Amino acid sequence: MNMEKISLSHGSGGKMMHALIEDIFFKHFGNDVLKEAGDSACLALGTKNIAFTTDSFVVKPIFFPGGDIGKLAVCGTVNDLAVSGAVPKFISAAFIIEEGFLLSELEVIAASMRKWSDISAVKIVTGDTKVVEKGEADGIFINTAGIGTFENEVRLGISSIKAGDKVIVSGTIGDHGIAVLSKRKGLEFESGIMSDCRPLNRMLHEALGVGGVRFMRDPTRGGLATTLNEIADKAGLGIVINEESIPLSDGVRGACEILGLDPLYIANEGKAVIIAEPSSVKELVLRLRENEYGKEAVVIGEVTKDIQGKVVLRTRLGTRRFIDMLTGEQLPRIC
Amino acid sequence: MNMEKISLSHGSGGKMMHALIEDIFFKHFGNDVLKEAGDSACLALGTKNIAFTTDSFVVKPIFFPGGDIGKLAVCGTVNDLAVSGAVPKFISAAFIIEEGFLLSELEVIAASMRKWSDISAVKIVTGDTKVVEKGEADGIFINTAGIGTFENEVRLGISSIKAGDKVIVSGTIGDHGIAVLSKRKGLEFESGIMSDCRPLNRMLHEALGVGGVRFMRDPTRGGLATTLNEIADKAGLGIVINEESIPLSDGVRGACEILGLDPLYIANEGKAVIIAEPSSVKELVLRLRENEYGKEAVVIGEVTKDIQGKVVLRTRLGTRRFIDMLTGEQLPRIC
Numbered sequence: 264m265n266m267e268k269i270s271l272s273h274g275s276g277g278k279m280m281h282a283l284i285e286d287i288f289f290k291h292f293g294n295d296v297l298k299e300a301g302d303s304a305c306l307a308l309g310t311k312n313i314a315f316t317t318d319s320f321v322v323k324p325i326f327f328p329g330g331d332i333g334k335l336a337v338c339g340t341v342n343d344l345a346v347s348g349a350v351p352k353f354i355s356a357a358f359i360i361e362e363g364f365l366l367s368e369l370e371v372i373a374a375s376m377r378k379w380s381d382i383s384a385v386k387i388v389t390g391d392t393k394v395v396e397k398g399e400a401d402g403i404f405i406n407t408a409g410i411g412t413f414e415n416e417v418r419l420g421i422s423s424i425k426a427g428d429k430v431i432v433s434g435t436i437g438d439h440g441i442a443v444l445s446k447r448k449g450l451e452f453e454s455g456i457m458s459d460c461r462p463l464n465r466m467l468h469e470a471l472g473v474g475g476v477r478f479m480r481d482p483t484r485g486g487l488a489t490t491l492n493e494i495a496d497k498a499g500l501g502i503v504i505n506e507e508s509i510p511l512s513d514g515v516r517g518a519c520e521i522l523g524l525d526p527l528y529i530a531n532e533g534k535a536v537i538i539a540e541p542s543s544v545k546e547l548v549l550r551l552r553e554n555e556y557g558k559e560a561v562v563i564g565e566v567t568k569d570i571q572g573k574v575v576l577r578t579r580l581g582t583r584r585f586i587d588m589l590t591g592e593q594l595p596r597i598c
Numbered sequence: 599m600n601m602e603k604i605s606l607s608h609g610s611g612g613k614m615m616h617a618l619i620e621d622i623f624f625k626h627f628g629n630d631v632l633k634e635a636g637d638s639a640c641l642a643l644g645t646k647n648i649a650f651t652t653d654s655f656v657v658k659p660i661f662f663p664g665g666d667i668g669k670l671a672v673c674g675t676v677n678d679l680a681v682s683g684a685v686p687k688f689i690s691a692a693f694i695i696e697e698g699f700l701l702s703e704l705e706v707i708a709a710s711m712r713k714w715s716d717i718s719a720v721k722i723v724t725g726d727t728k729v730v731e732k733g734e735a736d737g738i739f740i741n742t743a744g745i746g747t748f749e750n751e752v753r754l755g756i757s758s759i760k761a762g763d764k765v766i767v768s769g770t771i772g773d774h775g776i777a778v779l780s781k782r783k784g785l786e787f788e789s790g791i792m793s794d795c796r797p798l799n800r801m802l803h804e805a806l807g808v809g810g811v812r813f814m815r816d817p818t819r820g821g822l823a824t825t826l827n828e829i830a831d832k833a834g835l836g837i838v839i840n841e842e843s844i845p846l847s848d849g850v851r852g853a854c855e856i857l858g859l860d861p862l863y864i865a866n867e868g869k870a871v872i873i874a875e876p877s878s879v880k881e882l883v884l885r886l887r888e889n890e891y892g893k894e895a896v897v898i899g900e901v902t903k904d905i906q907g908k909v910v911l912r913t914r915l916g917t918r919r920f921i922d923m924l925t926g927e928q929l930p931r932i933c
Contacts, residue, residue, distance in 0.1 A: 266701070267700060268699060268700055269696070269697060271729050273695070273727065274729025280727060287704055287708050291712040292708065292711065292715070294722070296721060296724075297722060306687075306723060308745075311643060313643060313745075315743075317690035317724055318726045319692045321694060353631075353639070357652045359654050362604060365602060367602065370626070373623060373627065389631075389651050389652055390619075391653045392609055392615060392618065392619065392623075393609050393655075394930065395609075399931075400739075404735075404739070406692050408690050410641070410643075595731060596728075
């Protein structure tokens with residue numbers, strides 16, 4: 264790999280991307296808010312705090328089982344706001360479109376964005392359209408930025424995580440990545456794996472109402488393993504997860520075996536990792552399960568002070584192995 | 599032109615882009631805030647109003663006389679907030695990068711973004727990086743979204759424009775478009791035309807302090823002619839401008855003659871069109887001229903009720919001709 268040039272790994276969500284962010288973006292843009300490095304920035308505006316986030320979407324193909332680039336662009340930004348504890352309110356929509364792109368497809372994407380904005384109770388309030396010549400982009404790229412408001416006093420943060428806290432995941436992992444990859448490669452799995460792309464804001468708002476939530480994040484690029492590593496690293500604590508507790512659909516399990524992929528590193532677009540204090544966990548899981556998007560919510564592990572900055576998997580066989588952050592690129596253009 | 603497909607004209611800032619926005623984006627996303635169609639959305643957040651805007655930048659080449667894609671991405675969003683009457687506070691930075699892009703160039707761009715953020719007194723608080731395979735994008739595309747606050751009671755709006763109001767432009771027109779085009783085509787004009795890319799927020803904040811400003815907009819894609827047509831159309835009033843009053847550098851004038859381009863349609867990235875009540879105009883122009891970015895500010899025309907929705911140019915020869923919105927594409931990837 265030539266380190267003087269951008270490689271696909273720089274967009275993977277894993278180690279290379281974190282290095283790029285540290286070495287170039289933080290180095291130059293650096294300020295207190297940015298360096299918090301949450302899914303959203305928390306901004307003080309007068310007496311009110313708001314959350315602000317942005318994501319560009321380059322998923323390939325743009326239509327996949329369970330979603331499309333428009334749904335993804337809305338849900339992705341809604342979820343980044345929601346996991347920060349904010350109520351998503353407004354989003355922007357900026358399009359970079361390749362000359363020759365079908366207007367009929369653009370309309371399907373726009374309709375999908377409206378549908379999922381309505382479901383998420385956010386408004387698309389501003390936008391931009393750029394067109395580039397044929398061959399200068401691949402179909403369509405969409406950026407959404409989002410603003411949310413903090414409606415209560417709860418402040419989530421990695422620094423509030425303590426040893427003994429439990430790790431909850433809101434459902435099965437790997438569905439989005441495998442659904443997109445299957446479609447891209449023309450693979451057909453009998454079980455018909457669908458992306459889990461969906462807005463989590465209502466469910467997470469209800470979960471926050473239970474109390475005891477320390478921190479939330481959606482495990483997108485780099486998957487559950489990368490997200491847990493980020494948390495362990497920044498919290499300066501360890502995380503132990505139990506392989507047999509991690510929810511996995513039969514379809515994703517089978518596809519990963521065939522393709523030689525580890526589901527712990529596969530992107531999700533409708534799941535949340537929630538770190539919560541032990542006394543609230545039972546009620547939290549019950550509340551999540553009442554939601555259509557959280558029926559398989561489960562405790563998968565806990566925070567410990569023993570293995571600072573590391574994540575360990577307790578396997579079905581009873582062995583323990585370190586789970587590292589994603590290195591290199593597993594699946595480009597997954598979101 | 600095949601109207602079933604996206605053409606370069608759809609990104610021109612002119613008629614085709616407006617049709618696309620109406621026919622697809624407004625149709626599907628439509629809500630009161632979006633349909634205001636300002637450079638920024640004005641959002642009520644509790645007791646506070648904020649401005650929210652987004653723009654993607656695909657300028658080619660990424661380095662040009664007077665700026666680079668990073669400076670442009672910061673200034674473009676700062677200016678969209680500033681012309682709405684807001685004080686720019688926070689911006690996001692989202693990168694779509696082609697595999698193989700030089701890290702050294704990315705670092706130059708990041709440093710430029712920091713420099714111009716500091717000059718504009720905004721913070722880059724959140725971001726995103728996506729990498730696509732070689733050939734799937736052209737170097738680097740940057741999206742910035744921005745948040746500004748309204749610090750006083752002044753509410754600018756096209757609907758407040760009245761017949762008799764004056765039209766001010768803050769300086770020479772066409773510099774950005776010609777600078778980028780010259781660099782792209784390898785043309786060398788002796789006068790060394792530089793982009794006018796610059797942050798206007800301080801100058802416009804001072805202008806607002808004078809009072810009497812009805813509406814402001816930065817004439818980017820589609821140029822001065824397109825911006826004035828948008829204003830005339832939405833205000834339901836006419837605008838008459840005087841050719842001999844319109845500030846134009848000798849370099850841009852010469853380049854436009856050689857290239858067969860009309861400077862009225864060339865993009866600017868550091869100019870504002872200000873519509874103001876007659877009694878404030880003299881002081882407004884003086885205040886603008888005190889600023890390093892407004893030394894050539896001048897009244898170029900006025901609003902009239904005679905030619906509703908139209909823009910007329912009074913030529914040097916004393917004739918009058920209608921100036922239409924840009925049709926088709928003049929200069930793709932100018933910003």
